[in-house]
Every structure is written in structure tokens, then in C-alpha cells.
Amino acid sequence: LWRMLALAEIFGELLMLKIVYQGVAGAYSHIAAQNIYPGQDYLPCETFEQAMDMVQKNLADVAVIPVENSNAGRVADVHFLLPRTGLFINGEYFLRVEHQLLGLKGAKPEEIVSASSHPQALAQCSEFLKKHKISAIARIDTAKSCQDIINFQDPSKAAIASRLAAEIYGLEILKSNIENDGNNTTRFLVMSRESQIPEDDGGRFITSCVFRVKSIPAALYKALGGFATNGINLTKLESYQVDGRFVSARFYMEIESHPARSAFQNAFDELRFFADELHMLGTYAASPFREKKYD
Numbered sequence: 001l002w003r004m005l006a007l008a009e010i011f012g013e014l015l016m017l018k019i020v021y022q023g024v025a026g027a028y029s030h031i032a033a034q035n036i037y038p039g040q041d042y043l044p045c046e047t048f049e050q051a052m053d054m055v056q057k058n059l060a061d062v063a064v065i066p067v068e069n070s071n072a073g074r075v076a077d078v079h080f081l082l083p084r085t086g087l088f089i090n091g092e093y094f095l096r097v098e099h100q101l102l103g104l105k106g107a108k109p110e111e112i113v114s115a116s117s118h119p120q121a122l123a124q125c126s127e128f129l130k131k132h133k134i135s136a137i138a139r140i141d142t143a144k145s146c147q148d149i150i151n152f153q154d155p156s157k158a159a160i161a162s163r164l165a166a167e168i169y170g171l172e173i174l175k176s177n178i179e180n181d182g183n184n185t186t187r188f189l190v191m192s193r194e195s196q197i198p199e200d201d202g203g204r205f206i207t208s209c210v211f212r213v214k215s216i217p218a219a220l221y222k223a224l225g226g227f228a229t230n231g232i233n234l235t236k237l238e239s240y241q242v243d244g245r246f247v248s249a250r251f252y253m254e255i256e257s258h259p260a261r262s263a264f265q266n267a268f269d270e271l272r273f274f275a276d277e278l279h280m281l282g283t284y285a286a287s288p289f290r291e292k293k294y295d
Contacts (some may be wrong), residue, residue, distance in 0.1 A: 016041045020060035026143035026165030032095045033064040038141035046140065048078055052085040054150065055193060063087065063191045069097070070185045072123040079240060079252045082281055083210045091190035092206065094289035098184070099125050099160050099173040102146060103194060105191045107155040109174040116145040117160035121188075123162055128178040136156070137165045147151070147173055185289075197283045200260040204286035207257055212277040219274050220251075226270030230263035231238045250277070259283055 017040040024044050033042050035233035043060055045051040052255035054060040068074045082089075098119055103112060113123075115129060116137035122129070137198050139145045146169040157290040158174060159165075166173050198205070227234055236254040259263040272278055 017062060018043055018060040019052045019064060020045055021064045022048045022051050022066075023047070023141040024143045024147070025170050026146065026162055026168040028095060028097055028142050028162055028186060029064055029066060029188070030143070031162060031164055032066075032093055032186075032223070036064060036091075036093050036188075036190060037058065037062070048075075049081055052081060052087055052191065055191060058193070061192065064093070065191060066120075066191050068187050069124060071179070071181045071189050072120045074238065075120060079210075080236065082208075082252070083279040085191075086196040087191040087193060089189050089208050089284060090192055090196040092287050093188045093190065094287055095186050097124065097179065097186050097189060098163070098177050099179045100163055100166060100173045101158050101167050101178050102161055102169075102171040103158045103171070103174045104149060104153065104155050104193055105172050107158070107172060107174060111156055112158045112174065113156045115158040115160050116148055118142045118145075118187050124179045124181070124184055127180045128175070143168070148225060152266050170236065174274075176261055190284075193280045195282055197259065198285055200258040204256060204290070205258040205283055206254055206286050207259065207283040208252070208254050208281040210250060210252050210277075210279045210281065211271065211275045213274055214276050216274075223271050223274035226267035230267045232257045232263055234265050256286070 017037055019033045019037050019040050020043045021033045022045050023029050030042060045052065045054065048065055049094065051063045051065065055063045065078060066075050067078050101109065101112070101115060112134055114135040116139045118141055119138045121142050122136040122138060131206055131255040139148065141167040142161040146161050147242050149157055149159045149171060150169060159171070163173070190261070213223050234253065235256055238252045241249060241250040
């Protein structure tokens with residue numbers, strides 16, 4: 001019996017997925033990873049690039065990467081990294097982000113003079129910080145800031161992080177839900193080595209890609225014309241420069257459609273005609289969160 005139990009335990013460990021995220025335990029990416037893949041093996045990384053690289057090198061199965069926040073906008077560097085990793089986007093997840101002001105046990109909220117966190121979190125709590133005249137200190141990760149508070153042992157210093165981080169690092173919640181927006185939400189992408197395009201069942205799908213248009217007049221207008229004439233909705237279009245060149249921009253685009261549909265194929269035929277580069281990142285089911293209505 002004991003031998004059977006031991007084998008079952010080993011077999012169970014072998015079946016566990018390795019989910020990699022940027023940050024340390026208690027980070028919002030850690031929370032998102034737990035929510036998407038409960039009861040799996042969660043691996044922290046210092047940077048987004050390292051997290052994606054672990055999946056690419058088969059050291060992890062899936063990367064859970066934040067790309068944008070409803071209040072602070074897109075997460076820097078992620079769109080730049082997407083086409084370079086060789087990974088595919090196979091899902092999306094929206095996490096309601098609730099920021100807590102965390103300090104040492106016994107610290108008083110009115111005595112806090114500085115708060116450290118990831119730049120995105122600081123931006124999402126800017127109104128609270130300004131109102132209470134608290135200096136913002138940028139760190140690589142929200143939960144990493146909690147480690148700073150423990151190391152400093154200074155009751156005037158605080159961190160902005162999650163409730164989970166408060167539990168993990170033994171810090172006290174001095175103020176709850178200090179984010180600017182009551183609907184503060186971060187969108188995460190689920191990335192892996194293989195493309196896993198679901199079958200078209202007539203539902204809503206998101207397709208992500210990166211492209212660069214030819215350096216000719218009206219190239220972007222003409223490249224996107226096929227989506228208009230084929231009735232395809234563009235949900236996101238963002239430009240950014242690469243390789244230090246300012247000749248032509250690269251675009252990250254998301255549309256509502258599935259590759260099996262003729263409208264999709266016609267639109268992308270037109271895009272390819274006016275594009276120098278086109279990198280398909282993945283097609284995945286649209287999250288039900290997109291249907292959420294706000295007050």
C-alpha cells in the first residue's frame with residue numbers, strides 16, 4: 001500500500017504543470033497563475049524575458065504574463081518581447097487588482113512617508129499617494145517591495161501589494177483597496193511553446209499578431225482596409241519602434257475573428273500585401289470578462 005501511495009505521489013508530481021510568472025511569491029502574476037491553473041507548480045522569475053525564456057527552453061510549460069491594466073495602460077516591454085520569444089498566446093485572463101498599503105506590525109498609516117512597488121501599481125494608486133503625500137519608489141515587483149520593508153525595518157516605509165503578499169511576508173494591511181479605480185483590472189496572456197488554436201464553434205475569438213507595414217504612403221490605411229470591408233472588429237492596435245530605427249513602426253494588433261473564417265482569410269491576404277513582416281501570435285477564446293458591464 002505504501003509503495004502504491006508513493007508511486008501515486010510521484011506520478012501526480014510528474015503531471016503537475018510548471019507555471020512561470022514574473023515576480024516573487026505574492027505578486028499579482030502569482031495570483032493570476034493560481035487562479036488559472038489551481039494546484040500546480042508555480043515558478044517565479046525576475047523579468048518577463050526570463051519567464052518567457054524558461055518556457056521556450058522547456059523548463060516550464062506555461063508563462064502567465066501581464067500585458068495591460070485598465071488604469072495604467074500597457075505593461076512596458078511585453079509587446080516588444082512577444083514576437084521574439086517564439087511562444088504562442090493560447091488564452092487570456094482578467095484579474096481584478098486590489099492594492100493594499102502594507103507596513104510593519106504596529107506601523108501607523110499617518111506616519112508612512114514612502115511606498116515602494118512596481119511602477120504599474122504606483123500609477124494605479126497615484127491619487128492615494130498624492131493625497132497622503134507619500135513618496136513613490138519604483139521596484140521591479142509588488143511583492144519584492146514587501147521584502148524591502150522587512151529588510152529596512154523602518155515603520156515609515158510601506159509597500160503596495162496584494163493581500164496574499166501581506167500573508168506571505170507577515171506584514172500589516174494599513175489601508176485597503178487604495179487603487180484609483182474601483183474597477184482596476186489587469187489582463188494576462190497565457191503563453192506556451194505550441195499553438196493551440198481552438199475549433200471554431202461560432203463563439204468569440206481573439207487573434208493576436210505583430211506586423212510592420214511597408215514604408216510607402218497610406219500603407220497602414222490600406223493594410224487595415226481588409227478588416228473594415230470584411231466586417232472584422234479591431235480591439236487593439238498599438239505601435240512601437242524597434243532596433244532604434246524610425247523608418248517604419250511595428251504594430252501589435254488584436255482582432256475578433258477565427259482563422260477558419262473566410263472573412264479572416266480575406267482580411268489577412270490584404271494585410272500581407274502591404275506588410276513587410278507578419279507574425280501570428282495566436283488565436284484563443286475571448287474571456288467572458290469582455291462582456292462585463294461597468295456602473
